[in-house]
Amino acid sequence: MFLLPIRTEAPVKRLPIVNWLLIGANVLIFFVIDVLGAADKGGWGAQIKQPLMLWPASLELHQFLTFQFLHADWMHLGGNMLFLWLFGNAVNSKMGNATYLMFYLACGVFSGLGFAWGEASLPCLGASGAIAGITTSYLVLFPRSDVTVFYWFFFFGQTQISSLLWILGKMILWDNFLAMRLARQSVDVTSVAYEAHLAGYFIGFVLTCTMLWLRALSRDQYDLLALARRWYQRRTFAAAMQGADAQARAVYGRVARVPGAEQAGDDNVGDVPLASGHPEAWRLRAEAMTRAANKDLAAAASAYQRMIALQADQFLPRTHQQAVANQLMSMGLYPQAAEAYEKYLKHYPRAPDADQVQLMLAILYARDLHRLDQARSLLTQCLARLTDPRKRALASEWLAVVTPAPPPTA
The missing domain is CATH 1.20.1540.10 (Rhomboid-like)
Known part of the structure; x- marks a missing residue:
C-alpha cells in the first residue's frame, strides 16, 4: 500500500x-x-x-x-x-x-x-x-x-x-x-x-x-x-468521586455531615444524608427527588422503597420525604408510610409542620397499625405542643381512643 x-x-x-x-x-x-x-x-x-x-x-x-x-x-x-x-x-x-x-x-x-x-x-x-x-x-x-x-x-x-x-x-x-x-x-x-x-x-x-x-x-x-x-x-476527579462521602460533599458542600447532628440556624433544614453507603442507593435517591419534584409521586415512592432496601438509613430532603410518606399512606402501604414519617421527624425535628406530621403518624399508629402505646406517647406530646384548637381536639379524641378505660370499682 x-x-x-x-x-x-x-x-x-x-x-x-x-x-x-x-x-x-x-x-x-x-x-x-x-x-x-x-x-x-x-x-x-x-x-x-x-x-x-x-x-x-x-x-x-x-x-x-x-x-x-x-x-x-x-x-x-x-x-x-x-x-x-x-x-x-x-x-x-x-x-x-x-x-x-x-x-x-x-x-x-x-x-x-x-x-x-x-x-x-x-x-x-x-x-x-x-x-x-x-x-x-x-x-x-x-x-x-x-x-x-x-x-x-x-x-x-x-x-x-x-x-x-x-x-x-x-x-x-x-x-x-x-x-x-x-x-x-x-x-x-x-x-x-x-x-x-x-x-x-x-x-x-x-x-x-x-x-x-x-x-x-x-x-x-x-x-x-x-x-x-x-x-x-478528569482522572483525579473520577477517583475523588468514587466514594459516597465525596458525592455528598459535591451536592451539599461543607454542610455534609452524619445524620443526628443538628443544623443550627434554619428550622426548615434538618440533617444531611449520611455521606457514605451504597452508590446505587444514592442514584435511587436522586431519582426519587427528581420524580417528586415532577409530581410523579408513585414513581418517587417506588424509587424511595428501593433506596431504603439498599440503605435503610437513607432519606430525602424535607419536602420530598413528606410527599413520599403521604403517597405511601394513600397507597395503603401503612408500615412503609409510618417508617417514612418517622424518618421525617428524626431528621427534621424543627420543621414548621413537625407537630402536624407527628399527629398524622400517631393516628396512623392507632388506626391502621394498632401500635397503641406508640400512638399514645405521640398524642401526649402533641397535646403539649399544639396550639391550633381543631388539631388539639383531634389529638384528644384519638388519645381517648388509645387510652385504656380504668377498671371498674367495686
Missing part, C-alpha cells in the same frame, strides 16, 4: 516566511550543487558536497549545520520538502519566524548528534532530522488535527487520519522503529539515517513541550499539554 500525506487542517494564521525560505534554500542548494555541478557537467558539485556532509569519523562543527541543506537526489529532496511544507507552515505560524528558525536548526543539530553517536563510518546528509523535529512539534501543538492522506492499494483515494495516529503510528513507529529493526536484521546496507530521525523526533517533542510549559509559546486549549492536563483532571 502506498500512503502519502497531502494536506493538514492546522490553522496558518500568519505567513510562514521562514519555512518558505528554508524550502527555497534547500531547493536552491540542491539545484546548484547536484544539478549544475553534476558529474556530466564537470563534477565540481561533489567536491563541494563531500566536506559539508556529516562525517561521524571526522566531525567538524560546521557539518552539523551544513548537512541539513544537502540531499542525495530528487526523491530525497522532494519527500523532505513535502513534509516540511505540510507540517512546517503551521508550526512556523504558531512559533513566529525567529523562534521557528532557531528551533529548526536546533532540531537538525541534535539529529546530527544522534546520528554521530550511533554511526561510526557512513556520512549523513538531508533535512529529515530537522523535519522530524518539526513533525513532533506539530503533534504537540495540534494533536487533535487531521491529516489528509492519499492512498493507493489496487484503487486510490484519500482519507483523513488523526495526526496522533499518523505521526506516532506511521511515521515514528512504523517508518523508523520497525524499519530500523528490520534493516539491522538484513545484510543489506541501509541508506536511511534512522538514528537522525529518532533524535529529531525526540528533541522536537521535548523542546516544544518545554516552550509551552514555560509559556514561551502561546497556549491554547487544544495543545498536547492542555489535553494531558484535562485528562489528568
Whole structure:
C-alpha cells in the first residue's frame, strides 16, 4: 500500500516566511550543487558536497549545520520538502519566524548528534532530522488535527487520519522503529539515517513541550499539554468521586455531615444524608427527588422503597420525604408510610409542620397499625405542643381512643 500525506487542517494564521525560505534554500542548494555541478557537467558539485556532509569519523562543527541543506537526489529532496511544507507552515505560524528558525536548526543539530553517536563510518546528509523535529512539534501543538492522506492499494483515494495516529503510528513507529529493526536484521546496507530521525523526533517533542510549559509559546486549549492536563483532571476527579462521602460533599458542600447532628440556624433544614453507603442507593435517591419534584409521586415512592432496601438509613430532603410518606399512606402501604414519617421527624425535628406530621403518624399508629402505646406517647406530646384548637381536639379524641378505660370499682 502506498500512503502519502497531502494536506493538514492546522490553522496558518500568519505567513510562514521562514519555512518558505528554508524550502527555497534547500531547493536552491540542491539545484546548484547536484544539478549544475553534476558529474556530466564537470563534477565540481561533489567536491563541494563531500566536506559539508556529516562525517561521524571526522566531525567538524560546521557539518552539523551544513548537512541539513544537502540531499542525495530528487526523491530525497522532494519527500523532505513535502513534509516540511505540510507540517512546517503551521508550526512556523504558531512559533513566529525567529523562534521557528532557531528551533529548526536546533532540531537538525541534535539529529546530527544522534546520528554521530550511533554511526561510526557512513556520512549523513538531508533535512529529515530537522523535519522530524518539526513533525513532533506539530503533534504537540495540534494533536487533535487531521491529516489528509492519499492512498493507493489496487484503487486510490484519500482519507483523513488523526495526526496522533499518523505521526506516532506511521511515521515514528512504523517508518523508523520497525524499519530500523528490520534493516539491522538484513545484510543489506541501509541508506536511511534512522538514528537522525529518532533524535529529531525526540528533541522536537521535548523542546516544544518545554516552550509551552514555560509559556514561551502561546497556549491554547487544544495543545498536547492542555489535553494531558484535562485528562489528568478528569482522572483525579473520577477517583475523588468514587466514594459516597465525596458525592455528598459535591451536592451539599461543607454542610455534609452524619445524620443526628443538628443544623443550627434554619428550622426548615434538618440533617444531611449520611455521606457514605451504597452508590446505587444514592442514584435511587436522586431519582426519587427528581420524580417528586415532577409530581410523579408513585414513581418517587417506588424509587424511595428501593433506596431504603439498599440503605435503610437513607432519606430525602424535607419536602420530598413528606410527599413520599403521604403517597405511601394513600397507597395503603401503612408500615412503609409510618417508617417514612418517622424518618421525617428524626431528621427534621424543627420543621414548621413537625407537630402536624407527628399527629398524622400517631393516628396512623392507632388506626391502621394498632401500635397503641406508640400512638399514645405521640398524642401526649402533641397535646403539649399544639396550639391550633381543631388539631388539639383531634389529638384528644384519638388519645381517648388509645387510652385504656380504668377498671371498674367495686
